[in-house]
Amino acid sequence: MNMHCVHRNYTISADVVEHPGIPTPWAGGCHITTPDGKTSKRIALPMQYAFLADLDNAQRASVAHGKWLVDQMLDKGRELH
Numbered sequence: 001m002n003m004h005c006v007h008r009n010y011t012i013s014a015d016v017v018e019h020p021g022i023p024t025p026w027a028g029g030c031h032i033t034t035p036d037g038k039t040s041k042r043i044a045l046p047m048q049y050a051f052l053a054d055l056d057n058a059q060r061a062s063v064a065h066g067k068w069l070v071d072q073m074l075d076k077g078r079e080l081h
Contacts, residue, residue, distance in 0.1 A: 016062060
């Protein structure tokens with residue numbers, strides 16, 4: 001199941017990648033879809049937070065990061081990346 005939410009009219013979808021064989025195999029990331037239907041490329045979590053041990057936590061962190069990115073874009077004029 002792919003976790004997603006709508007935040008301020010933007011759809012944020014977790015895009016978590018598994019890297020088997022390491023203690024923290026889940027690499028967090030997300031896609032953000034604008035209200036007009038344009039979807040970003042995969043935006044990874046910052047490196048120090050990118051890998052998590054649990055899939056559910058990786059998805060939650062990915063969606064939370066997407067929300068933060070939307071807030072930064074709308075409130076501070078920063079680009080999504």
